Amino acid sequence: MSRKINPFVFRLGVIENWRSRWFSPKQYKHFLREDYFLRDFVYQKFRKMGLEKIEITRSAHKLTVSIFTSRPGLIIGKGGGGVEALKNELEKKYDAIKIDPKAKVDLRVQIEEISKPDSHAQIVAQQVADQIEKRLPFRRVLKQSLAKTLQNKEVKGAKIKLSGRLGGSEMSRVEWLGKGKIPLQTLRANVDFAKANAYCTYGVIGVKVWIYKGEVFNDNLKIKNQNAK
Structure with a gap:
């Protein structure tokens, strides 16, 4: 069985945690679609910069994208300019794909360093x-x-x-x-x-x-x- 399933998915809820953390039965398909496009955008942009994983956390009016990388300096940029540019790009991407155009969401970007x-x-x-x-x-x-x-x-x-x-x-x-x-x-x-x-x-x-x-x-x-x- 384990030869035919992703080892990470096989251990979800036991020793592994979900990469997207939110709960909304009514908006599930819309949030899932938004997470997919946001995660794919970040992966394609930084996949050669030591990208390890991307976690997305949602609350009432807040969306946090956490990027785990071994080379945070390349993403953060000089004086934090890279993070601000990435945040603006993600906000434009999110505004284009979100289901409710009038909904206001506080989008935040966090960069976490991978030590090993x-x-x-x-x-x-x-x-x-x-x-x-x-x-x-x-x-x-x-x-x-x-x-x-x-x-x-x-x-x-x-x-x-x-x-x-x-x-x-x-x-x-x-x-x-x-x-x-x-x-x-x-x-x-x-x-x-x-x-x-x-x-x-x-x-x-x-x-x-x-x-x-x-x-x-x-x-x-x-x-x-x-x-x-």
């Missing part, structure tokens, strides 16, 4: 994709990226998979490299998963990354285990 980028799957996947686009040998990219990821003490295991016309070959194939353990079936296992695409002249190369960071034991999980007994 090599232990986050999304950043590693994008770095691998960038190197593949530069036509570096894919086997060397696999070995170097895996070794760099495993240097972090919190990483217990990792796996990187490439698929497509690797090296410009006529027939597409799958190559992967992994080390350590990745318990996909264990819900309390902190498995970070991400995908990225490398756009080459001979086609698109898909990149998938799994990073295992040990097991998570929190109070909610302990209560669930006690109730099960």
Whole structure:
């Protein structure tokens, strides 16, 4: 089962939290559409700047977009000018897609720094994709990226998979490299998963990354285990 489902989605509500946090049964489809376009806009703009994840939080008349990145200086800009420019662009984008043109929403942008980028799957996947686009040998990219990821003490295991016309070959194939353990079936296992695409002249190369960071034991999980007994 875990081989056919996103490891992050599989652990939602157990050890992972939702990337969009709000509740509105009547406006669900409209808020979902707005979140999708806002998140896609930010991702396309900053995907090569160490972007890890984008969280969206809503309240009555406030919308907060939190951007987690390993290179916050590139987004913030000189004197915070980058954040103000991004906020203005997001406000224009939001005004164009929101369902109620008269509704006023206070849109805020927060930039959060990622201290250990090599232990986050999304950043590693994008770095691998960038190197593949530069036509570096894919086997060397696999070995170097895996070794760099495993240097972090919190990483217990990792796996990187490439698929497509690797090296410009006529027939597409799958190559992967992994080390350590990745318990996909264990819900309390902190498995970070991400995908990225490398756009080459001979086609698109898909990149998938799994990073295992040990097991998570929190109070909610302990209560669930006690109730099960």
